[in-house]
Amino acid sequence: MPSVEKVTRTDSGLASALRISVARLQRRLRGERDPDNELLPVGQLSVLGLLNRFGDSTVGELAALERVQPPSMTRTVNCLDDGGYVVRRKNESDGRQVVVALSEQGKQTLANDRRRRDAWLAQRLRELTPEERSVLRQAAPIIERLAQA
Structure with a gap:
């Protein structure tokens, strides 16, 4: 599997890496929601x-x-x-x-x-x-x- 640095050298590679990273961070933050608000x-x-x-x-x-x-x-x-x-x-x-x-x-x-x-x-x-x-x-x-x- 190529490194993130290698994939992000092109705009399309950056777009893909950024989309995946932002989505993962969003899911992770969702997992940290206040249990009283779930x-x-x-x-x-x-x-x-x-x-x-x-x-x-x-x-x-x-x-x-x-x-x-x-x-x-x-x-x-x-x-x-x-x-x-x-x-x-x-x-x-x-x-x-x-x-x-x-x-x-x-x-x-x-x-x-x-x-x-x-x-x-x-x-x-x-x-x-x-x-x-x-x-x-x-x-x-x-x-x-x-x-x-």
């Missing part, structure tokens, strides 16, 4: 993260951010609302629209989950050399740009 599916947790990052949003805005159809997002928001993780209210500028916001329970759930996964990742980062951490500091914004494309 009944909350990853998709619902992702919506809580969007609301935390972007603030109150309509179902349509959330659907666009998650790249899903609005009816799918409506089902997700319904589940989050039923569980007490979000609250709905009328849009102040357009009373026909409904805005979704994080509830206190949603904020706490998200914070607990992130704290646990961040602690695991911070520990793994401490095991790297300073040079490796420096490379990751440079790569993180680039990976974020790729994710937003």
